[in-house]
Amino acid sequence: MLGRDLLVASVVEQGARSRQVYLPRHASGWYDWHSGRAFAGGETITLDAPLDRLPLLVRAGAVIPLGECESTTNARRDTVRQWQIWPAPEGVTTQGQTFDDDGESHGWQQGNALWLSWTLCSSATRIDLTVEKRGDYQPAWREIALLLPAGENRELWVNGEKAASYRLQ
Numbered sequence: 001m002l003g004r005d006l007l008v009a010s011v012v013e014q015g016a017r018s019r020q021v022y023l024p025r026h027a028s029g030w031y032d033w034h035s036g037r038a039f040a041g042g043e044t045i046t047l048d049a050p051l052d053r054l055p056l057l058v059r060a061g062a063v064i065p066l067g068e069c070e071s072t073t074n075a076r077r078d079t080v081r082q083w084q085i086w087p088a089p090e091g092v093t094t095q096g097q098t099f100d101d102d103g104e105s106h107g108w109q110q111g112n113a114l115w116l117s118w119t120l121c122s123s124a125t126r127i128d129l130t131v132e133k134r135g136d137y138q139p140a141w142r143e144i145a146l147l148l149p150a151g152e153n154r155e156l157w158v159n160g161e162k163a164a165s166y167r168l169q
Helices: none
Strands: 006-008 018-023 030-032 043-048 056-059 062-067 081-086 093-100 114-122 126-134 143-147 155-158 165-167
Touching (some): 056 062, 056 081, 062 093
Antiparallel strands (some): 030 056
């Protein structure tokens, strides 16, 4: 496990091109990061494991923040932000929080940071994401692109409005 939401299924046998993985049991289930295919928890599955792709599973109900792959810690150059949303089954609510600051100072101790708390709730027809902002920090990125798994047909609503992104106010 990598944190509470990611299950990294490293291939440890020479020449192997698939990997059997036991998925821990929980109400939400799991997704294959690469295909978007959903799985129940409490079962063993077989995943393809080509040389160019690490088998990776994500807990349903997770929101995974992503940024550009940069070889710098300069927050002023961090202009892209995405959240990969992995909706839970109908009726399941999940919550989490992200944190951003300048990456250099201790300003977060005086509130010069950005905390985004989120709640994700899914129904049969839509996915509702509620985002609450706290803190004074203004990151270089101003908008978060919200991504859903391949094949997800439900509408995404953000703070009560149909949307594909979240804009900082």
